Amino acid sequence: MAEKTLKKVDIIFAEYLVSPYKILEETIKRPKNEIIQEILDSGLRGRGGAGFPTGLKWKFGASAKAEPKYIVCNADEGEPGTFKDREILTKVPRKVFLGMGICAFVTGATKGILYLRAEYNYLIPSLNNELQIFHEKAKLLGLDFNITIFSGSGAYVCGEETALIESMEGKRGEPRNKPPFPVQSGYLGKPTIVNNVETFVSASMVCRIGAVEYKKLGTEDQSGSKLFSISGDTHKAGVYELELGMKVSEFVEEFGDGDTKAVQIGGVAGVCVPRKNFEATIIGQGSSSGGSTMVFNSTRSMYNVLHNYLEFFQEESCGQCTPCRVGCQQLLKGIEAIKAGTKPAEYLNQLMKLTETMKLTAKCGLGQSVGNSFNSIVTNFREEMIY
Amino acid sequence: MENLINLTIDGIDVQVERGKSILEAAKIANVRIPTLCHHDDLCVAGNCRVCVVEVIGRPRLEASCAVPAEDGMKVLTSTPKVRTARKDIVSLLVAEHNTQCTTCYRSTNCELQSLSAEYNIDNDDYISVLKPQKPIDKSSWSVEKDDSKCVRCQRCVRTCAELQHVNALTASGKGNHMKISTFLELPMNDVVCTNCGQCITHCPTGALTERRYYSDIWEAIGDPTKHVIINTAPSVRVGLGEMLGFPIGTRVTGKMVTALKKMGFDSVLDTDFTADLTIIEEGSEFLQRLEDALVHKKQVALPMLTSCSPGWVKFIEHMYPNHLDHLSTCKSPQQMFGALAKTYYAEKMGIKPENIVSVAGMPCAAKKFEANRPEMKSSGYQDVDCGLTTRELGHMIKQSGLDFTNLQESHFDSLMGESTGAAVIFGATGGVMEAALRTVYELITGRPVPFENLNIVPVRGLEGIKEASVKLENCLPKYSFLEGVEARFAVAHGLKNARIIMDQIAKGESPYHFIEVMACPGGCIGGGGQPIPTNNAIRRKRIEAIYAEDEGLAKRKSHDNEELKKLYQDFLKEPLGHKSHKLLHTKYRKRNRY
Numbered sequence: 006m007a008e009k010t011l012k013k014v015d016i017i018f019a020e021y022l023v024s025p026y027k028i029l030e031e032t033i034k035r036p037k038n039e040i041i042q043e044i045l046d047s048g049l050r051g052r053g054g055a056g057f058p059t060g061l062k063w064k065f066g067a068s069a070k071a072e073p074k075y076i077v078c079n080a081d082e083g084e085p086g087t088f089k090d091r092e093i094l095t096k097v098p099r100k101v102f103l104g105m106g107i108c109a110f111v112t113g114a115t116k117g118i119l120y121l122r123a124e125y126n127y128l129i130p131s132l133n134n135e136l137q138i139f140h141e142k143a144k145l146l147g148l149d150f151n152i153t154i155f156s157g158s159g160a161y162v163c164g165e166e167t168a169l170i171e172s173m174e175g176k177r178g179e180p181r182n183k184p185p186f187p188v189q190s191g192y193l194g195k196p197t198i199v200n201n202v203e204t205f206v207s208a209s210m211v212c213r214i215g216a217v218e219y220k221k222l223g224t225e226d227q228s229g230s231k232l233f234s235i236s237g238d239t240h241k242a243g244v245y246e247l248e249l250g251m252k253v254s255e256f257v258e259e260f261g262d263g264d265t266k267a268v269q270i271g272g273v274a275g276v277c278v279p280r281k282n283f284e285a286t287i288i289g290q291g292s293s294s295g296g297s298t299m300v301f302n303s304t305r306s307m308y309n310v311l312h313n314y315l316e317f318f319q320e321e322s323c324g325q326c327t328p329c330r331v332g333c334q335q336l337l338k339g340i341e342a343i344k345a346g347t348k349p350a351e352y353l354n355q356l357m358k359l360t361e362t363m364k365l366t367a368k369c370g371l372g373q374s375v376g377n378s379f380n381s382i383v384t385n386f387r388e389e390m391i392y
Numbered sequence: 393m394e395n396l397i398n399l400t401i402d403g404i405d406v407q408v409e410r411g412k413s414i415l416e417a418a419k420i421a422n423v424r425i426p427t428l429c430h431h432d433d434l435c436v437a438g439n440c441r442v443c444v445v446e447v448i449g450r451p452r453l454e455a456s457c458a459v460p461a462e463d464g465m466k467v468l469t470s471t472p473k474v475r476t477a478r479k480d481i482v483s484l485l486v487a488e489h490n491t492q493c494t495t496c497y498r499s500t501n502c503e504l505q506s507l508s509a510e511y512n513i514d515n516d517d518y519i520s521v522l523k524p525q526k527p528i529d530k531s532s533w534s535v536e537k538d539d540s541k542c543v544r545c546q547r548c549v550r551t552c553a554e555l556q557h558v559n560a561l562t563a564s565g566k567g568n569h570m571k572i573s574t575f576l577e578l579p580m581n582d583v584v585c586t587n588c589g590q591c592i593t594h595c596p597t598g599a600l601t602e603r604r605y606y607s608d609i610w611e612a613i614g615d616p617t618k619h620v621i622i623n624t625a626p627s628v629r630v631g632l633g634e635m636l637g638f639p640i641g642t643r644v645t646g647k648m649v650t651a652l653k654k655m656g657f658d659s660v661l662d663t664d665f666t667a668d669l670t671i672i673e674e675g676s677e678f679l680q681r682l683e684d685a686l687v688h689k690k691q692v693a694l695p696m697l698t699s700c701s702p703g704w705v706k707f708i709e710h711m712y713p714n715h716l717d718h719l720s721t722c723k724s725p726q727q728m729f730g731a732l733a734k735t736y737y738a739e740k741m742g743i744k745p746e747n748i749v750s751v752a753g754m755p756c757a758a759k760k761f762e763a764n765r766p767e768m769k770s771s772g773y774q775d776v777d778c779g780l781t782t783r784e785l786g787h788m789i790k791q792s793g794l795d796f797t798n799l800q801e802s803h804f805d806s807l808m809g810e811s812t813g814a815a816v817i818f819g820a821t822g823g824v825m826e827a828a829l830r831t832v833y834e835l836i837t838g839r840p841v842p843f844e845n846l847n848i849v850p851v852r853g854l855e856g857i858k859e860a861s862v863k864l865e866n867c868l869p870k871y872s873f874l875e876g877v878e879a880r881f882a883v884a885h886g887l888k889n890a891r892i893i894m895d896q897i898a899k900g901e902s903p904y905h906f907i908e909v910m911a912c913p914g915g916c917i918g919g920g921g922q923p924i925p926t927n928n929a930i931r932r933k934r935i936e937a938i939y940a941e942d943e944g945l946a947k948r949k950s951h952d953n954e955e956l957k958k959l960y961q962d963f964l965k966e967p968l969g970h971k972s973h974k975l976l977h978t979k980y981r982k983r984n985r986y
Contacts, residue, residue: 051572160566177563182438182458197626324544324570325439325563331484334521334568342519355517362480365473373452 008297010287012248012256014230018096018205023213025103026142032212033148037111041067044208046216048228053079054162054274054295055370059208059322060317061353062198065188066112069196070174075198076105076113076150079167081122083161084272085317086297090202092244094128099207102139102152104205107148107212113196117152120169123159161321165369167191168323169383175285179323180369203232203296205286224250227289231296237269238262238302250290256288257300264302272297273314274374277307279385305388311340318375329372332363336379337343340390350391353383397463402470406461414456414467415443425469426478426510428485428503429545430457431594432927433913434554442507445469453477474529479511489520489542489597490525496598501924502594504543521568531579533761534587534603534920542572542599549592555913556887556939558707560585565584572599575986584710584986585889588703588911589757589781589920602757602921610791612749613656621659621737622652623729623808626667626819627755627916628782628938631940634923635786636796641933643941646801648785652753653802655792662804663752664811666728667818667827669959670700671950673976674722675832676967678906679871686873687765693717695882695897695904698824700724702762703911703920705980707887711892713982721977725818726752726759727768730775731975732808736963740807745773752779755819755919758911770975781921791911810955813941813948820935821885821915822851822858825908829862829881830949836864836871847946852939854928856889857882860902880904886913 032040045060066074078101084092093101105117119132136152143150160178161170167181170192191197200208207229211219220228226248236242239260257265269277270288272295280285288298302311315337322329339356343350360376367373383390398407403415404421413436418425429440438458439840445456448466453474456467468474478570486508493499507513522540529537544563549572552561560583564573574583592600612618633642652660677696684690699705708719729752736746752759756779762768763776764791780788787797803809814830817823826848833841840846842862849861861880864871884893890909896902912919912930917938942948950956964971 162566178566179563182436183454184460255453291722318567320567322567322570324566324568325437325546327439327441327481327484327544329569330544330570331488331518331521335484335487335518337519338519348519351597358476359480359518362477366444366455368438368441368455 007199010251010274011259012251014246014248016210016230017093017100017232017246017387021099025099025209028063028147028209028213029103029106029142030106033110033146038105040212042112043216043288044211047211047219047242048203049219050227050381052203052207052231052296054084054271055165059200059204062200063108063111064115065186066108066196069093069112069188071195072275073116073195074112074197075192075197076114076117076392077121077166077169077173077197078105078117078132078202078205079164079169080125080201080202081120081157081164082125082202083122083164084274084295084297086236086269086272088242089236089296091125091128092232093202093206094125094132098132098135099139100206100209101202102135104200104207104209105146105152106139106143106150107209108198108200108205110148112196114198115151117150118158118173118192119152119154120173121154122157126156129154129156144328158174158322158324161317162323162369162371165371167200167367170197177323179325182368182372203273223248224287226250231289233296233298235260235298236299237300238265238305239300251288252284253288254283256298257283259390261300262302264301265300266305267301267307269297269299269378271295271377273317273378274370276377277310277381277385281385295322296310307382307389308340308344311382312337312392314378315340318371322345323365323373326372328363329367330377332359332367332372335359336375343390353387353390357383397461399463399465399467401467408461409774410460412461414445414447414454414461414465417461418456418467418469421900423469425456426507427457428507428543428596429547430525431547431550433594434547434550436549437546440485442478444474444481445475446471446474474788479513482507482511483513483517485543486515488521489543490522490538491515493885496541496686497601497604498598502598503698521725529580531581531601532585532587532603533581533764534589534757535580535585535592536601537580538599538601538604539571541597544570544572545596546572547594547596548572548600551590551594554888555590556586556588556911557891558584558586558588558887561591586703586706586710586911587758587761587920588887590912591756592920593796593922593924593926602781602783603760605760605778606780606783606788609749609751609780609788612882617747618749619658619743619747620656620751621661622657622684622751622753623661623665623726623732624648624652624665624753624983625663625726625755625916626816626938626941627919627922627934628753628785629918630819630934630941632781632786635783636789636983640930641937645938645941646800646803647796649804650799650802651789651792651794651796654794654799655750655788659805661807661809662811663725663728663729664815664818665808665953666725666732667815668812668950668953668956669728669976670725671720671814671827671831672956672967673972674698674720675828675835677720678828678832679724679835680968682905683873684857692712695902695907696720696797698908700818700824701909701911701916702756703758704763704887704890704909706758706983707890707911708894709980709983710985711742711891712898715894715897716980717899719980721979723768723976723978725777726754727762727775729808730763730768732959734773734775736770736959737807745771745978749777750775752776753777753785755782755916755922757781757920759921767978783921783923786923806955808955810953812950812953813943813945814950816941816945817938819916820852820938821854821910822848822883822908823915823938825851825860825881825883825906827950829860830907831951833862834949834951836874837865838868851881851883851908852935854935856886857884857892879906881906881908883908885910885915887911895915
């Protein structure tokens with residue numbers, strides 16, 4: 006029998022075997038480029054959703070010339086079905102600040118900002134306590150790095166790093182044109198490294214156990230472990246740490262309710278996997294790595310699921326670029342019209358072509374990824390869209 | 393050359409400076425890429441995505457306006473992928489648009505309409521997502537805002553912020569609720585809008601237009617009991633041609649006068665007449681201020697600021713309400729004309745002022761607001777009944793059925809039709825200053841201003857803030873207190889630059905004595921009522937035309953205007969006299985910042 010691909014691990018939330026401050030102390034004794042190389046070798050990719058190699062981002066940040074540099078921890082956890090960052094910030098905030106501290110050391114950043122989703126404001130007192138300790142320790146270690154907390158205002162698009170920066174500058178949360186990328190010109194025009202909460206924890210983990218150990222987790226393509234926020238038709242919703250690269254079939258066996266019809270991987274910006282593809286699809290491979298995993302059983306109408314997603318998108322698009330602003334509205338109106346019979350079933354093809362245009366031309370990841378869930382649902386559950 | 397990079401666009405080799413966009417590189421290669429949110433005056437937005445192109449090796453299409461050209465880049469601008477995407481994007485914009493083009497003021501001069509025609513947009517592709525119609529905001533005297541025609545390119549927002557530093561317009565809401573709005577969604581007449589109309593000339597569609605009054609004028613012309621007169625500003629004669637098929641920068645003064653006469657205006661007069669008058673009054677006021685400061689040691693607000701641009705006046709009322717005493721008390725030429733039309737003109741012509749309909753043909757949107765300011769009734773009637781833009785005049789001429797191209801040229805009527813070159817150049821940034829200097833210097837010294845051929849070149853051109861200075865020597869006895877003074881002048885255009893000037897004044901650091909400010913970039917030739925489009929290339933051509941008109945005139949100093957001399961002799965008696973104060977000078981009010 007083949008080896009099971011679904012492996013639960015317990016590293017991210019594990020008790021502190023070694024004090025994070027001890028790790029910080031040890032790490033910043035090492036040469037900076039060695040640390041960056043370690044992160045590069047680990048294969049760690051951003052845990053926010055886009056999956057950009059973390060080591061590369063840090064390398065760009067380190068080589069950026071301007072001062073001061075900023076480290077931003079993106080805790081604007083807005084992807085529907087994601088609630089892992091909240092868990093991290095509640096249970097092990099010290100590991101997050103450790104990761105930010107290491108990043109500050111290797112890039113030469115002196116200012117850190119935790120961009121906290123407004124709904125998590127209740128965490129601010131405890132986070133501030135933790136920051137006070139962090140700042141004392143950093144001072145003792147001679148690390149000139151100060152972290153403040155910025156409370157977001159509730160727009161989904163502000164999870165996109167340039168929209169997040171705009172919002173911190175007091176402007177509308179609208180993604181910027183890239184280039185320049187934030188590592189070149191970010192917050193207030195200065196080099197800014199934006200990473201997800203979990204990414205900082207994983208980076209600190211790499212520094213603790215080394216790239217070789219880290220790469221033993223997960224697959225060749227996606228190394229390490231990752232937190233999954235599991236919700237929907239499951240009897241054990243919650244946050245789980247799993248090694249990357251597991252078959253959907255095994256996932257469903259573990260978390261499904263016996264009647265699973267489809268699994269949405271990577272949040273609404275990700276793809277919807279129907280039952281017939283459970284065996285062939287690997288979670289954490291190629292797909293978005295945000296970690297939102299929603300399970301649907303046979304009582305669910307996939308039309309309603311898609312309708313719900315599109316309502317979300319048409320409202321949460323920032324509205325500046327045409328393909329996303331109008332495209333999302335079109336997709337929603339389009340499936341409504343087909344359902345109502347005012348547009349023929351073939352109109353679905355037109356809408357799928359539209360998602361291709363959106364993917365090719367939208368300004369940021371939001372508009373570009375709407376087609377992921379749309380196409381996977383429409384292709385696999387076409388009859389539900391029509392009848 | 394390290395700073396130059398090489399790329400190909402549709403196979404054409406192009407060399408550009410590093411940092412230039414793909415769009416700019418394409419222009420050099422003579423490859424046309426359609427755009428919508430892009431405007432030469434404004435920062436890059438990359439919003440509309442109409443300008444997408446394929447870059448070999450990149451997974452997605454790139455917005456050519458926003459993406460820098462790179463060394464070795466291979467760009468394709470007309471592949472099936474690009475064409476499909478562009479057509480989709482234009483279709484989406486059309487699906488969001490109020491497509492009643494037949495009733496739209498911007499029809500045939502609309503960028504969305506052109507794109508839609510270019511890509512053969514089929515209305516069946518997508519379902520209309522036009523929002524339920526909100527009434528058109530007609531609260532402002534000058535600017536109408538129709539959200540149903542908005543393509544959300546944010547050109548107006550960028551114009552209001554970048555060119556004008558006013559920020560009356562802003563994007564609000566997100567996703568399907570995203571729209572262009574105002575502070576607290578207040579109507580346009582309740583916000584800091586200066587009525588400059590730059591948002592109108594930068595709007596690609598009919599979402600922002602001037603409030604139009606020309607139907608009222610047709611009605612008045614048709615009413616035999618009314619004596620309808622029109623005065624036209626200097627910039628109209630160099631802009632109007634663009635509405636009627638002439639190349640940019642064509643002077644159509646004589647044809648315009650003929651057309652207006654044929655259309656039925658009882659008298660076609662020249663705003664330049666009161667521009668000359670403004671110079672006399674404002675120059676005298678300036679000298680009075682200098683005398684008060686230097687001789688009588690009074691507290692006088694210096695530098696003095698010009699007040700001919702109503703957008704600028706409203707700007708300072710909102711933004712620098714504590715510095716209104718720096719503004720010249722002179723009314724603008726339009727308002728001086730109006731006040732005299734229903735007094736001096738009425739008297740001389742033997743027409744009852746209540747039967748006169750006084751119309752102003754202006755390159756301006758703010759002039760409509762200005763005409764309706766409550767204090768502008770010094771004749772006992774509303775001094776100016778109606779301000780029309782150059783665009784409205786163009787439409788009226790078209791409606792009149794005249795063959796404009798083949799019209800004979802004719803001269804302005806009299807009374808109040810004579811003018812000098814000094815008045816003509818009011819239309820270009822720096823013109824008021826130049827005209828004032830031609831007169832003031834001569835008043836002080838008895839000699840012509842010491843610039844070759846009266847051309848005060850330092851105050852000309854499109855640089856944001858321009859400076860000049862003149863040393864006053866061998867002054868006439870009356871002005872001996874100015875002997876040896878180095879008089880310093882500045883010219884600012886575009887309210888962004890006005891703000892720099894005003895910040896200096898607010899800090900008490902302004903090194904100048906007299907400053908000309910025009911609300912619109914380029915001055916009136918780039919006004920909010922001028923033909924669309926406007927950009928720096930067009931502004932330059934209109935400015936050239938203005939100076940050519942000046943050079944061609946025999947009289948080029950305001951104080952040489954014969955009709956003006958007669959006006960003082962018969963009616964006003966003296967500059968800054970009792971009648972002048974009643975009719976030609978005004979007061980300002982403090983307004984709030986929001």
